[in-house]
Amino acid sequence: MAAVAARELADGEVVFVGIGLPNLACNLARRTHAPHLVLIYESGAVGAVPERLPVSIGDPALVTGSLMVCGMAGVFQLMLQNGRIEVGFLGGAQVDRYGNINTTVIGPYERPAVRLPGSGGAAEIAIHAKRTLIVSKLNPRAFPERVDFITSPGQRPDGKRRRELGMPGAGPVKVITDKAILEADEESGEMTLAALYPGVAVGDVQAGVGWPLARRARLGEVAPPTETELQLLRDVLDPRKLYLKG
Amino acid sequence: MTDNASKVMPMREAIARFVHDGDTVVIEGFTHLICFAAGHEIIRQGRRDLTLARLTPDLIYDQMIAAGCARKLVFSWAGNPGVGSLHAFRRAVERQGAATLELEEYSHFGMVARFSAGAARLPFWPLKDYMGTDLPAANPRIRSVACPYTGERLATVPALNPDVTVVHAQRADVAGNTQIWGLVGVQQEAAFASTRVIVVVEELVDEAVIRSDPNRTLIPGMIVDAVVVEPWGAHPSYAQGYYDRDNDFYVAWEGISRDPGRLEGYLEEYVRGVADRAAYMAKQPSLVARLKAQERYSSGVNYGF
Numbered sequence: 001m002a003a004v005a006a007r008e009l010a011d012g013e014v015v016f017v018g019i020g021l022p023n024l025a026c027n028l029a030r031r032t033h034a035p036h037l038v039l040i041y042e043s044g045a046v047g048a049v050p051e052r053l054p055v056s057i058g059d060p061a062l063v064t065g066s067l068m069v070c071g072m073a074g075v076f077q078l079m080l081q082n083g084r085i086e087v088g089f090l091g092g093a094q095v096d097r098y099g100n101i102n103t104t105v106i107g108p109y110e111r112p113a114v115r116l117p118g119s120g121g122a123a124e125i126a127i128h129a130k131r132t133l134i135v136s137k138l139n140p141r142a143f144p145e146r147v148d149f150i151t152s153p154g155q156r157p158d159g160k161r162r163r164e165l166g167m168p169g170a171g172p173v174k175v176i177t178d179k180a181i182l183e184a185d186e187e188s189g190e191m192t193l194a195a196l197y198p199g200v201a202v203g204d205v206q207a208g209v210g211w212p213l214a215r216r217a218r219l220g221e222v223a224p225p226t227e228t229e230l231q232l233l234r235d236v237l238d239p240r241k242l243y244l245k246g
Numbered sequence: 247m248t249d250n251a252s253k254v255m256p257m258r259e260a261i262a263r264f265v266h267d268g269d270t271v272v273i274e275g276f277t278h279l280i281c282f283a284a285g286h287e288i289i290r291q292g293r294r295d296l297t298l299a300r301l302t303p304d305l306i307y308d309q310m311i312a313a314g315c316a317r318k319l320v321f322s323w324a325g326n327p328g329v330g331s332l333h334a335f336r337r338a339v340e341r342q343g344a345a346t347l348e349l350e351e352y353s354h355f356g357m358v359a360r361f362s363a364g365a366a367r368l369p370f371w372p373l374k375d376y377m378g379t380d381l382p383a384a385n386p387r388i389r390s391v392a393c394p395y396t397g398e399r400l401a402t403v404p405a406l407n408p409d410v411t412v413v414h415a416q417r418a419d420v421a422g423n424t425q426i427w428g429l430v431g432v433q434q435e436a437a438f439a440s441t442r443v444i445v446v447v448e449e450l451v452d453e454a455v456i457r458s459d460p461n462r463t464l465i466p467g468m469i470v471d472a473v474v475v476e477p478w479g480a481h482p483s484y485a486q487g488y489y490d491r492d493n494d495f496y497v498a499w500e501g502i503s504r505d506p507g508r509l510e511g512y513l514e515e516y517v518r519g520v521a522d523r524a525a526y527m528a529k530q531p532s533l534v535a536r537l538k539a540q541e542r543y544s545s546g547v548n549y550g551f
Contacts, residue, residue, distance in 0.1 A: 076359075081355075118321065166374070
C-alpha cells in the first residue's frame with residue numbers, strides 16, 4: 001500500500017502528511033521519483049527532510065533541516081485555508097461509499113461504543129486540500145455503506161455536491177487499499193473499483209466493502225512494488241517495522 | 247506588570263498560587279514542550295473540577311483525567327500519537343449512560359482559531375471549515391455567520407480565554423521573557439488568551455541572552471506571572487536541542503493506561519510518590535543518557551545596524 005500510495009504523488013507537489021502509512025509513502029516518494037516533494041506536517045514543519053521515520057507528526061527530526069517552521073495558526077490559515085496544499089492523505093476507522101471518513105465515534109455520539117480520537121486536522125484537510133487520497137485496508141467493518149459520523153467530508157455529504165457546500169478542494173479522488181484502488185466517479189460521487197492488485201479477483205474486493213461496489217468498464221492492474229521500493233521501505237525507511245506490518 | 251522583578255518560583259508555589267479548583271487550564275505544546283511537570287504537580291495538589299483544554303490531550307491529560315482532576319475536556323484529537331488510544335479518556339467517555347467527563351470537541355483548526363480569538367480579545371473567529379461534517383451537530387458552539395462583505399457563509403468558533411495557561415519553553419529570563427524554537431504550536435496564542443501565565447523552562451538565562459536574539463521570543467515577560475525552572479520538565483514529551491521524545495514511554499502508556507490498576511500504580515509511584523520533577527528524574531537515571539539531544543546549531547544571524 002505504501003508503494004502504491006507513493007506513486008500517486010508527483011514531483012514538486014505540496015503534500016500535507018499524516019502519520020502512519022502516508023508518512024512512509026511520502027518519504028518513499030521523496031527518495032524515488034519525487035525528490036522535490038514538499039512535505040508539510042500538521043505540527044508546523046514545512047519542507048521537512050526527516051532523517052528517521054517519525055513516530056509522531058511532531059517528531060523533533062521533522063524540524064532539523066526543514067525549510068520553515070510555522071505555528072499552527074500558520075499551518076491552517078497560511079497553508080491550508082490559503083489553498084497551498086495540493087494533496088492531503090487521510091485514513092480512518094470507517095470510510096463509506098462516498099469517501100466520507102469517520103475518526104470520531106463508533107455508535108451514537110453521546111454514548112459511543114468506541115470513542116476514536118476525533119478530527120485533528122482531518123476535517124479541514126478533507127475540505128481544503130486540492131485532492132485527497134484515502135489509505136485503508138479493506139474490511140467490511142472499515143468500509144460501511146454509511147459512516148456512523150462524518151468527521152471528514154467525502155463526495156456527497158448530506159447528498160449534496162461539494163461545490164454546493166462551498167468546499168474548495170476536490171475531496172477524496174482515490175482510495176488506496178491492500179487489494180485494489182477505488183476512484184471517485186465523476187457523476188455519482190461513489191467510490192468505484194478502478195484497479196486490482198495482481199492475483200486479486202473482483203469478488204475479493206467486494207467482500208471487503210459493505211455496499212454493492214460499482215466498477216469501471218475497464219479495470220487497471222496495479223504494478224507490484226519494485227525491488228528498489230521494497231528495499232527502501234524495509235531497510236531504510238522502516239527497518240523497525242513501525243508501520244510495515246504484514 | 248512591566249518591571250523586571252524576578253518571577254522565579256518553585257513549581258509547587260506556582261501551581262498553588264495560580265491554578266485553582268474549577269479553573270479552565272491549558273497546558274499547551276503540540277507534541278513538543280508539553281509540560282508534564284506542571285500536570286503532575288496539579289495532580290499532587292489534588293485540584294478538582296478543572297476544564298482541561300488542549301488540541302491533543304496527550305498522555306498528560308489522560309493522567310489528569312485518571313487522577314480525578316477533570317470535569318470537562320475541550321479538545322480536537324484525543325489519541326496517543328503513533329500508538330493508539332488514551333484509555334483513561336476512553337473509559338470516562340465510553341461508560342454507558344454515565345459518562346464522567348463532559349466533552350467539547352472541535353478540529354485542530356477550530357481550536358487554533360479559538361485561541362487566536364482569545365488572544366486578540368475578539369468574541370469569535372471565522373473560518374472556512376465544517377461544511378459537510380457532523381461536528382457542528384455534535385458541538386452547538388460551532389456556528390456560522392454571513393460575511394458582511396460577500397454574503398459568504400463562514401463557520402465560527404467562540405474565543406477560548408483560559409484562567410491559566412502553562413507554557414514549557416527552552417529558556418526565559420527572570421522576568422519571563424520566553425524563547426522557544428522548534429515546533430511552536432499555539433503556545434503564543436494560548437498565553438496571550440489567558441488570564442494568568444506560568445512559564446516553565448529548561449534554562450534560566452540572563453536578559454542579555456534574550457536581547458541577543460529577540461526574534462526567538464514568543465512570550466514577553468509582561469504577560470507572565472510565574473517562571474519555573476524545571477530541567478526535563480517536559481519528559482516524556484521533548485524539548486528541541488535538550489532532549490528527545492521518549493517514544494518508548496508513549497508506547498508503554500498503551501499497556502499502563504489500559505489497566506486502571508496499573509495506571510493508578512503509575513500515578514502512585516511516579517507522580518504522587520515523588521516530591522517534584524527532580525525526584526522524578528532521580529528515579530530514572532538512565533533517561534538522560536538515552537534521550538539527551540545531539541548538537542545541531544544554526545548558523546546565526548546578524549542583528550547589527
